[in-house]
Amino acid sequence: MTEVSTDGGLSEATLAELRQIAARYPQPRSGLLPMLHLVQATQGRVTSEGIEACAEILDISTADVSGVATFYTMYKRRPVGDYHVGVCTNTLCAVMGGDAIFERLKEHLDVGNDETTDDGRITLEHIECNAACDYAPVMMVNWEFMDNMTPESARQLVDDLREGTEVRSTRGPRIATWREVERVLAGFPDDRVDEGPAAGPASLVGLEVARRRGWTAPSTETAGAVGSPADSATEAAEQADTSRAESETKQESDTEQQKGGQDD
Amino acid sequence: MADTLTPVLTADWAEKQSWKLATYERAGGYRALDKALSMAPDDIIAAVKDSGLRGRGGAGFPTGMKWGFIPQDNPNPKYLVVNADESEPGTCKDIPLMMASPHTLVEGVIISSFAIRANQAFIYIRGEVVHVIRRVQAAVAEAYAAGHLGRDIHGSGYDLEVIVHAGAGAYICGEETALLEGLEGRRGQPRLRPPFPAVAGLYASPTVINNVESIASVPSIIGNGAEWFASMGTEKSKGFGIFSLSGHVANPGQYEAPLGTTLRTLIDLAGGVRNGHELKFWTPGGSSTPILTAEHLDVPLDFEAVGAAGSMLGTRALQIFDETTCVVRAVLRWTEFYKHESCGKCTPCREGTYWLVQVLTKLENGTGAEGDLEVLLDQCDNILGRAFCALGDGATGPITSSIAYFREEYLEHLSNHGCPFDPAASTLFAAEGAGR
Ligand SMILES: Cc1cc2nc3c(=O)[nH]c(=O)nc-3n(C[C@H](O)[C@H](O)[C@H](O)COP(=O)(O)O)c2cc1C
Numbered sequence: 001m002t003e004v005s006t007d008g009g010l011s012e013a014t015l016a017e018l019r020q021i022a023a024r025y026p027q028p029r030s031g032l033l034p035m036l037h038l039v040q041a042t043q044g045r046v047t048s049e050g051i052e053a054c055a056e057i058l059d060i061s062t063a064d065v066s067g068v069a070t071f072y073t074m075y076k077r078r079p080v081g082d083y084h085v086g087v088c089t090n091t092l093c094a095v096m097g098g099d100a101i102f103e104r105l106k107e108h109l110d111v112g113n114d115e116t117t118d119d120g121r122i123t124l125e126h127i128e129c130n131a132a133c134d135y136a137p138v139m140m141v142n143w144e145f146m147d148n149m150t151p152e153s154a155r156q157l158v159d160d161l162r163e164g165t166e167v168r169s170t171r172g173p174r175i176a177t178w179r180e181v182e183r184v185l186a187g188f189p190d191d192r193v194d195e196g197p198a199a200g201p202a203s204l205v206g207l208e209v210a211r212r213r214g215w216t217a218p219s220t221e222t223a224g225a226v227g228s229p230a231d232s233a234t235e236a237a238e239q240a241d242t243s244r245a246e247s248e249t250k251q252e253s254d255t256e257q258q259k260g261g262q263d264d
Numbered sequence: 265m266a267d268t269l270t271p272v273l274t275a276d277w278a279e280k281q282s283w284k285l286a287t288y289e290r291a292g293g294y295r296a297l298d299k300a301l302s303m304a305p306d307d308i309i310a311a312v313k314d315s316g317l318r319g320r321g322g323a324g325f326p327t328g329m330k331w332g333f334i335p336q337d338n339p340n341p342k343y344l345v346v347n348a349d350e351s352e353p354g355t356c357k358d359i360p361l362m363m364a365s366p367h368t369l370v371e372g373v374i375i376s377s378f379a380i381r382a383n384q385a386f387i388y389i390r391g392e393v394v395h396v397i398r399r400v401q402a403a404v405a406e407a408y409a410a411g412h413l414g415r416d417i418h419g420s421g422y423d424l425e426v427i428v429h430a431g432a433g434a435y436i437c438g439e440e441t442a443l444l445e446g447l448e449g450r451r452g453q454p455r456l457r458p459p460f461p462a463v464a465g466l467y468a469s470p471t472v473i474n475n476v477e478s479i480a481s482v483p484s485i486i487g488n489g490a491e492w493f494a495s496m497g498t499e500k501s502k503g504f505g506i507f508s509l510s511g512h513v514a515n516p517g518q519y520e521a522p523l524g525t526t527l528r529t530l531i532d533l534a535g536g537v538r539n540g541h542e543l544k545f546w547t548p549g550g551s552s553t554p555i556l557t558a559e560h561l562d563v564p565l566d567f568e569a570v571g572a573a574g575s576m577l578g579t580r581a582l583q584i585f586d587e588t589t590c591v592v593r594a595v596l597r598w599t600e601f602y603k604h605e606s607c608g609k610c611t612p613c614r615e616g617t618y619w620l621v622q623v624l625t626k627l628e629n630g631t632g633a634e635g636d637l638e639v640l641l642d643q644c645d646n647i648l649g650r651a652f653c654a655l656g657d658g659a660t661g662p663i664t665s666s667i668a669y670f671r672e673e674y675l676e677h678l679s680n681h682g683c684p685f686d687p688a689a690s691t692l693f694a695a696e697g698a699g700r
Pocket residue numbers: 244248318319320321322323324325327347348349350351352435436437438439440441473474475476478479653654655
C-alpha cells in the first residue's frame with residue numbers, strides 16, 4: 001500500500017508518481033500543491049529532499065517551492081504524528097465548546113498547539129472553520145469529520161487513537177493515518193469512498209421538515225413568469241448590495257468594456 | 265408563491281448511497297446534460313441569464329452574464345474553475361453538497377463548460393475535507409467511465425477533461441484570483457485586476473470561476489427551464505439557495521428555501537433558539553458580513569434587503585448566537601482569524617489586522633480604554649476600501665457592526681476589568697456541567 005519511508009531520499013516509485021501528478025495538468029507547475037501532499041505522504045512532512053525533487057521535476061527553484069510550502073497551513077516542516085487532531089476554535093465552534101475542548105486536550109495530552117505527543121501518535125492543532133458549523137463543536141482527525149464533540153468525547157477519541165482502537169468518522173470512513181490521507185489529497189484515491197453516510201443528521205434537517213409538511217420546489221408546469229434579472233453589468237452593480245459584489249462587478253463591467261473594445 | 269422550503273440541490277441527500285452515479289441517474293441525473301448538448305452554447309448562457317441565477321459564493325454576480333464575458337474570439341483555451349474552497353467562517357453548504365451529491369456538481373460542470381466552450385475544467389476543493397474529496401474524485405471517475413466526461417460526450421462531439429484539485433489550507437484561496445495562483449502552483453495571493461479572469465485567468469486564458477452551489481444549480485435550470493427557477497425568490501434575487509443555520513438553535517443544519525425567506529421563518533423551522541434562551545446577534549452570510557440583531561428577524565434574506573439592512577447576504581451562513589455569548593469575544597476571535605489568514609500582500613490588511621487584534625484584545629480583557637473604540641473604528645476606516653482584496657474589507661465588518669449595536673457591552677468589559685460572561689454557559693454541553 002502506501003510506501004512509508006522516513007527522511008532520506010525519495011524512492012524511484014515516489015519520483016515517478018510526482019512526475020505523474022505534474023503530467024495531469026496543462027502546465028506542470030499546477031501540480032505543485034498535490035505534489036507536496038505526496039511528499040508528506042511518503043516523508044511524513046515536507047522535507048528538503050521533497051522540495052528539491054519538486055523543484056527539479058517542475059524546473060523551478062527550491063526557493064519557489066519553499067515559498068509555496070510555507071504559505072499553506074497543511075504543509076508541515078516538523079514531523080506529524082499518525083493522527084493529526086484538529087479542534088475548530090473559530091468563533092462559532094469556540095463559543096459552542098471548541099475552546100473548552102482544546103484546553104482539555106492540551107492538558108490531557110500534555111502538548112501545546114501544533115505539537116506532537118512523545119509517542120509520535122498525535123499532533124494537536126487548533127484549526128479554523130472547517131465548513132461544518134452546523135455540527136459544532138467540530139474536530140477533524142486526519143481531515144475527517146468528528147461532529148458534535150464534547151471535552152469528554154474528545155478525550156475518549158484521542159485515547160482510542162493512541163491505543164490503536166479503530167475509530168470511525170462521525171460522517172465518514174474508518175480513520176486512516178495522516179500519511180495515507182495525504183496520499184488521497186495528492187490525487188491517489190484509497191478504497192474508503194463508499195464508507196460513511198451520504199449526509200449527517202444536520203445536513204438533512206431542512207429536507208425532513210419539507211417532507212413532513214409536503215413542501216417541494218414548484219413543478220415545472222406551475223412556474224410563473226420571469227421577472228427582471230439585470231441585463232447589464234451596470235444594472236447588476238446597482239442591484240448588488242455588497243462591497244465584495246461591487247468590486248467584482250466593477251471588474252466585470254470593465255471586462256465588458258475591454259471586450260467591447262476588442263470586438264470593435 | 266413557492267413553498268417555504270424548496271429542496272432541489274438537497275432533495276436526494278437522504279437516498280441510500282446518494283453519491284453514486286446509479287442513484288443519481290435513477291433520479292433523473294444527466295438528463296439535463298443531454299438537453300444541454302442539443303442546445304446551442306449561447307442558448308444555455310441565455311437560459312442561465314434569464315433564470316436570474318446570481319453567484320452563490322458571496323458576491324451575487326449574475327452567473328449568465330459572467331459567462332457572457334468570455335471572449336469567444338480569443339484563441340486561447342477557455343477554462344471553467346469551480347471554487348470549492350468553502351472557508352468563510354460559518355459557511356457550510358458546499359461541503360455537504362459535494363459529500364452527498366457530487367454528481368449534481370459534475371453535471372453542472374459539464375453543462376457550464378459546454379456553454380462557455382471550455383474543454384478543461386478544474387474543481388478546486390479545500391484540502392481539509394478528505395472524504396468530500398474522495399466523493400468528488402469518485403464521481404468524476406464514474407462520469408468518465410459512463411461517457412459523461414472525456415471525448416465525444418454522449419456522441420455530441422464535445423470533449424471535456426475535469427481535474428479534481430486539493431488545496432492545502434488557505435482561506436484567501438477562496439478569493440478567485442488567489443485561487444488561480446494556487447491552481448498554478450504558487451502562493452495564494454490575489455492578482456491585480458485588470459486583466460480580469462474572464463479575459464486572462466488561468467494560464468492567462470479566459471476563465472470562468474464559479475461557486476459550487478452556482479454550478480450545481482445549473483442542471484436544474486436547464487432541465488426545468490429558466491422560468492421555473494425564476495418563479496422562486498424575489499424580484500432581483502431569483503431561485504432557491506441553501507441556508508445554513510448554526511449555533512444556538514434547536515436544530516442547526518441545512519435549509520433550502522427560496523431567496524427572500526426570513527430568519528424568523530428559518531429559526532421557527534429549526535425548532536427555535538436554544539431552549540430558554542433568546543437571539544442576541546447573527547451573521548447573515550458568514551463572518552465577513554456585518555452582524556445583525558433580533559430587530560432584523562423579518563428582513564427578507566435576499567441580496568437587496570440584507571444590503572439595505574446594512575449587511576450582505578453573502579453565503580447565507582446564518583450563525584446564531586444567544587444572550588449567553590459575549591459579542592466582544594466573538595469579534596476578537598474572527599479578527600484573529602483575519603489576521604492569521606491575511607496573505608500579507610498589502611499593508612492596510614497585513615498591518616491593520618495585526619493592530620485590530622492588539623486593540624481588541626485589550627478591550628476584551630478589560631485593560632483598554634474607552635478611546636480604544638474610536639481607535640478601532642479609525643483603523644477599520646483605514647482598511648475598508650484601501651485593501652487590495654475583499655478579505656481586508658471583510659475583517660472590518662464584525663467590528664464596526666458590533667460597536668454600532670453593542671457599544672455598551674464593550675464598555676462593560678472595561679468597568680468589569682474583564683469579560684462579564686461565563687463562556688461555559690454558551691456551550692453545547694452546558695447542561696453536561698461544562699465538562700471541565
Ligand atoms: C477572502 C475571500 C474568500 C472567498 N472564499 C470563497 C469561497 O470559499 N468559495 C466561493 O465560492 N467564493 C469565495 N469567495 C468569492 C470569490 O472571490 C468569487 O466571487 C466566487 O467564487 C465567484 O463565484 P460565484 O459568482 O458563483 O459566486 C471569496 C472571496 C474572498 C474575498
